[in-house]
Amino acid sequence: MQRSGHSFLRSYFSSQLQMDEAQIGEVLSDYRVKRLTKDEFLVREGEYCHHTFFVEQGLLRQFSIDEKGKEHILMFAPENWFILDRESALFHQPSAYNIQALEDSEVVMLDEQFVEKMSEKSPSFTQVNIRLLQNHILHLQNRINMLLSASAEARYLQFVEMYPNILLRVPQSMVASYLGVTPESLSRVRKQLAGKSTGA
Amino acid sequence: MQRSGHSFLRSYFSSQLQMDEAQIGEVLSDYRVKRLTKDEFLVREGEYCHHTFFVEQGLLRQFSIDEKGKEHILMFAPENWFILDRESALFHQPSAYNIQALEDSEVVMLDEQFVEKMSEKSPSFTQVNIRLLQNHILHLQNRINMLLSASAEARYLQFVEMYPNILLRVPQSMVASYLGVTPESLSRVRKQLAGKSTGA
DNA sequence: CGCCGAGTTGAACTGAATCAAGAAACGTGG
DNA sequence: CCACGTTTCTTGATTCAGTTCAACTCGGCG
Numbered sequence: 001m002q003r004s005g006h007s008f009l010r011s012y013f014s015s016q017l018q019m020d021e022a023q024i025g026e027v028l029s030d031y032r033v034k035r036l037t038k039d040e041f042l043v044r045e046g047e048y049c050h051h052t053f054f055v056e057q058g059l060l061r062q063f064s065i066d067e068k069g070k071e072h073i074l075m076f077a078p079e080n081w082f083i084l085d086r087e088s089a090l091f092h093q094p095s096a097y098n099i100q101a102l103e104d105s106e107v108v109m110l111d112e113q114f115v116e117k118m119s120e121k122s123p124s125f126t127q128v129n130i131r132l133l134q135n136h137i138l139h140l141q142n143r144i145n146m147l148l149s150a151s152a153e154a155r156y157l158q159f160v161e162m163y164p165n166i167l168l169r170v171p172q173s174m175v176a177s178y179l180g181v182t183p184e185s186l187s188r189v190r191k192q193l194a195g196k197s198t199g200a
Numbered sequence: 201m202q203r204s205g206h207s208f209l210r211s212y213f214s215s216q217l218q219m220d221e222a223q224i225g226e227v228l229s230d231y232r233v234k235r236l237t238k239d240e241f242l243v244r245e246g247e248y249c250h251h252t253f254f255v256e257q258g259l260l261r262q263f264s265i266d267e268k269g270k271e272h273i274l275m276f277a278p279e280n281w282f283i284l285d286r287e288s289a290l291f292h293q294p295s296a297y298n299i300q301a302l303e304d305s306e307v308v309m310l311d312e313q314f315v316e317k318m319s320e321k322s323p324s325f326t327q328v329n330i331r332l333l334q335n336h337i338l339h340l341q342n343r344i345n346m347l348l349s350a351s352a353e354a355r356y357l358q359f360v361e362m363y364p365n366i367l368l369r370v371p372q373s374m375v376a377s378y379l380g381v382t383p384e385s386l387s388r389v390r391k392q393l394a395g396k397s398t399g400a
Numbered sequence: 401c402g403c404c405g406a407g408t409t410g411a412a413c414t415g416a417a418t419c420a421a422g423a424a425a426c427g428t429g430g
Numbered sequence: 431c432c433a434c435g436t437t438t439c440t441t442g443a444t445t446c447a448g449t450t451c452a453a454c455t456c457g458g459c460g
Binding site: 064066070072074086087090091096126129130131133134136137138140141142143144145147148149150180 | 264266270272274286287290291296326329330333334336337338340341342343344345347348349350380
């Protein structure tokens with residue numbers, strides 16, 4: 001944990017909001033960057049965590065563990081993404097999910113007053129925030145639609161299309177977990193596709 | 201379409217916000233109630249619809265249609281729920297989904313200025329709005345987790361638990377569509393469960 | 401080198417889908 | 431109130447996508 005840094009968060013906000021560096025700095029000076037090593041947990045199921053994390057560097061995942069001990073990835077969060085456990089941070093309930101670093105990472109730990117502070121400094125912050133939430137909803141809706149209607153192959157293809165960079169950064173078994181298939185199945189899907197594209 | 205009414209929307213807001221009847225009336229007087237007959241569409245795939253609908257009476261569904269012509273229900277919206285096509289209403293893109301009445305219904309048609317108007321009248325409106333969005337995200341997340349991890353039976357049980365009233369109001373085939381299984385499978389799941397509970 | 405975790409491949413299995421009849425339930429009009 | 435057609439639900443037989451379990455390959459790394 002250190003005081004300097006959060007450069008990504010700075011530029012994120014200065015591009016989105018009409019705030020100058022000084023104003024942003026005023027708010028951000030209260031917050032610390034937390035460094036995580038690969039595989040380190042930020043939140044564990046059952047815990048309370050009232051922070052929202054902004055990923056400065058690295059890559060995290062949020063996932064659940066079912067009765068059979070299998071992991072299911074709800075989201076990946078690379079640089080410039082926010083990640084939090086909403087049950088816990090917003091509704092003060094124990095977390096249903098785990099959040100873990102998949103690479104050495106740096107996250108800014110934002111607290112519950114952050115939104116209020118930002119809203120005071122920048123009148124448009126609230127709008128940006130709402131837009132972020134709406135975007136996220138759209139994204140989740142789309143994923144539900146995929147899970148309801150698409151085959152393993154179609155889901156994989158959309159993932160490749162949508163997150164080419166994440167594809168390269170996480171083990172294949174985690175992509176499988178995100179898509180809701182077993183690693184073995186994903187391996188076969190890929191084999192199939194390789195055959196097709198090389199066609200002939 | 202008529203001018204009077206929106207009584208549910210009125211009480212919804214007066215319970216959520218510190219606004220008196222007069223203030224609420226001032227904003228709502230601009231909006232009309234639209235009556236829908238069973239099966240009528242509010243939005244069709246590919247259309248643009250910039251309204252947000254508040255369900256006063258009745259029940260609607262939002263659904264997609266896949267390449268094979270199968271319908272997949274993304275959400276049900278009974279009384280006191282908001283329903284809209286976010287691509288269309290928020291991001292001015294053609295709608296990817298359909299919205300249709302499953303019963304004779306009445307909805308209040310809110311436009312893009314509604315949020316602004318309400319925010320002016322009530323300082324806490326924005327907070328209520330954000331909370332609504334956060335809740336929705338939580339809900340969608342939970343559904344994704346179910347789709348990733350739970351069997352047809354488990355999904356059905358959670359649906360019964362969560363939406364007992366909707367269960368009674370929609371054909372079983374639509375519950376199946378919401379759960380991501382075929383009507384035939386749902387029928388068999390229910391048969392199984394009936395056997396279990398009556399158990400010897 | 402030899403271990404070790406990630407990915408692949410194979411063979412058997414299974415939950416759910418598909419296709420095709422029937423049986424209830426429902427509303428409408430006689 | 432019953433007969434009728436329509437839609438919804440159930441049931442059965444079969445198929446299939448994806449899972450499971452187990453063995454094997456490969457690439458990195460001490």
